[in-house]
Amino acid sequence: MTISTQFLASDKFVLLDKNAAHRPLFTESTKQLMKQKTTEISVQIAEFQNILYAQHQHKVLIILQGMDTSGKDGTVRVVFGAANPAGVRSVSFKTPSPHELDHDFLWRIHQQVPAAGELVIFNRSHYEDVLITQVHQLIDHSEAKRRYAHINAFERMLHETGTTILKFFLHIAKDEQKKRLEERLQDPNKHWKFSEQDLLERQSWEAYQTVYQTTIRATHTDYAPWHIVPSNSKTQRNLIIASIVAETLAKMDLHYPVPHPEYFAIQVD
Amino acid sequence: MTISTQFLASDKFVLLDKNAAHRPLFTESTKQLMKQKTTEISVQIAEFQNILYAQHQHKVLIILQGMDTSGKDGTVRVVFGAANPAGVRSVSFKTPSPHELDHDFLWRIHQQVPAAGELVIFNRSHYEDVLITQVHQLIDHSEAKRRYAHINAFERMLHETGTTILKFFLHIAKDEQKKRLEERLQDPNKHWKFSEQDLLERQSWEAYQTVYQTTIRATHTDYAPWHIVPSNSKTQRNLIIASIVAETLAKMDLHYPVPHPEYFAIQVD
Numbered sequence: 001m002t003i004s005t006q007f008l009a010s011d012k013f014v015l016l017d018k019n020a021a022h023r024p025l026f027t028e029s030t031k032q033l034m035k036q037k038t039t040e041i042s043v044q045i046a047e048f049q050n051i052l053y054a055q056h057q058h059k060v061l062i063i064l065q066g067m068d069t070s071g072k073d074g075t076v077r078v079v080f081g082a083a084n085p086a087g088v089r090s091v092s093f094k095t096p097s098p099h100e101l102d103h104d105f106l107w108r109i110h111q112q113v114p115a116a117g118e119l120v121i122f123n124r125s126h127y128e129d130v131l132i133t134q135v136h137q138l139i140d141h142s143e144a145k146r147r148y149a150h151i152n153a154f155e156r157m158l159h160e161t162g163t164t165i166l167k168f169f170l171h172i173a174k175d176e177q178k179k180r181l182e183e184r185l186q187d188p189n190k191h192w193k194f195s196e197q198d199l200l201e202r203q204s205w206e207a208y209q210t211v212y213q214t215t216i217r218a219t220h221t222d223y224a225p226w227h228i229v230p231s232n233s234k235t236q237r238n239l240i241i242a243s244i245v246a247e248t249l250a251k252m253d254l255h256y257p258v259p260h261p262e263y264f265a266i267q268v269d
Numbered sequence: 270m271t272i273s274t275q276f277l278a279s280d281k282f283v284l285l286d287k288n289a290a291h292r293p294l295f296t297e298s299t300k301q302l303m304k305q306k307t308t309e310i311s312v313q314i315a316e317f318q319n320i321l322y323a324q325h326q327h328k329v330l331i332i333l334q335g336m337d338t339s340g341k342d343g344t345v346r347v348v349f350g351a352a353n354p355a356g357v358r359s360v361s362f363k364t365p366s367p368h369e370l371d372h373d374f375l376w377r378i379h380q381q382v383p384a385a386g387e388l389v390i391f392n393r394s395h396y397e398d399v400l401i402t403q404v405h406q407l408i409d410h411s412e413a414k415r416r417y418a419h420i421n422a423f424e425r426m427l428h429e430t431g432t433t434i435l436k437f438f439l440h441i442a443k444d445e446q447k448k449r450l451e452e453r454l455q456d457p458n459k460h461w462k463f464s465e466q467d468l469l470e471r472q473s474w475e476a477y478q479t480v481y482q483t484t485i486r487a488t489h490t491d492y493a494p495w496h497i498v499p500s501n502s503k504t505q506r507n508l509i510i511a512s513i514v515a516e517t518l519a520k521m522d523l524h525y526p527v528p529h530p531e532y533f534a535i536q537v538d
């Protein structure tokens with residue numbers, strides 16, 4: 001079994017707090033070795049991505065979702081930190097502006113999808129429009145169902161027009177979030193990462209877990225699969241995500257564009 | 270004298286083919302040591318950039334210009350390759366689309382300038398609209414003068430609204446370009462980087478040099494200075510640009526946002 005299939009969601013998957021602490025990779029490896037492996041894989045990803053860029057054909061979209069402090073920023077930094085900025089783009093979706101809200105919820109998302117040769121990371125995404133909105137009852141059940149269908153159709157279209165999509169749910173436990181929020185509050189250099197909003201959202205922890213489970217079940221597809229990444233351990237989280245991204249890129253038939261034999265004869269004056 | 274001032278242009282600067290081969294840094298260092306130093310500085314740049322991102326106040330714009338094969342792509346990869354994709358964005362401006370041409374030449378540029386906390390690299394830029402256009406006589410002298418004024422006013426506005434601008438001309442000699450084009454033609458894995466257009470533009474080499482000199486003189490300002498980087502040596506080019514970027518970031522009063530003392534008392538339930 002490859003690591004890509006080991007963490008796949010399904011339409012029956014159950015989200016349990018305790019699973020966030022699973023440490024399947026620790027049985028084979030120490031923390032030190034796992035970090036070293038992650039660094040090696042992040043360099044591999046950078047190499048694949050240089051070919052992706054040269055080939056100018058495939059598109060790759062990585063979607064990161066998870067509760068506050070689940071490690072979305074850290075994943076971008078560690079897993080994609082070695083990549084060439086020319087072909088990698090990280091997009092962080094914040095609270096929509098009034099102008100964005102004047103459009104359908106996929107409008108601002110569509111503008112940021114990868115072009116040929118690009119690898120784009122969404123740090124939060126269109127999934128916020130079915131998560132936070134359901135938790136705070138801004139949309140009802142039938143609107144949520146319509147949005148799931150819109151999302152699946154949108155992702156299918158991206159897939160059928162050449163985009164490889166990988167979705168990751170960074171799964172932390174409620175206790176782990178407590179620990180991480182306390183760390184942010186105690187470290188003055190991390191105050192900028194804290195928002196009082198995080199505490200408010202934390203009060204809806206259980207509602208979020210329920211809605212995440214429903215959402216992932218409804219939007220886990222062959223063409224845009226969800227991976228549930230046990231993320232209480234940052235080291236393991238990075239290694240799992242890096243491995244799945246690298247395995248996916250390895251299967252993509254990436255190669256430098258076909259050479260032009262006539263070029264060998266060209267004289268430069 | 271810091272490295273930042275050593276390569277500054279001026280409004281009287283003269284662009285000479287032979288200066289592309291200058292190797293001032295080689296007198297103090299070997300190639301091996303220079304590469305090592307560049308790697309160290311690229312990690313420093315990544316660290317500064319993480320603070321820039323956290324501080325969410327300053328904006329940094331790096332503009333790379335130069336003839337084909339002068340090393341713009343290589344600079345992005347080597348100098349900014351260690352940076353966190355969350356806060357670094359590389360924008361490559363291609364031939365404008367009909368829709369883009371329906372607007373003023375700064376319209377598509379303005380959409381890509383850095384936001385607070387961002388470092389953005391322009392691989393080619395609005396300067397193409399005074400360079401290629403003058404070489405091929407698509408605009409006349411008075412239109413060029415108007416555009417210089419538009420560019421200076423635009424860059425002043427960016428500067429006065431919090432953007433630090435650094436402009437680099439990657440200066441290679443005509444012979445060096447010949448060598449690099451031949452390398453691309455002989456290496457099948459580099460064919461994708463070659464375009465027959467490059468040979469056509471090469472025929473206008475001298476015209477380009479003249480127009481570059483005029484343009485740099487007209488748009489070298491205190492708030493958006495040009496640096497002329499002798500770039501026949503890739504090793505030296507990377508070290509010079511990395512050093513100037515790092516020196517500039519070091520002078521920018523980057524720091525983590527002011528902590529909130531009241532946060533220390535918050536309890537997480």
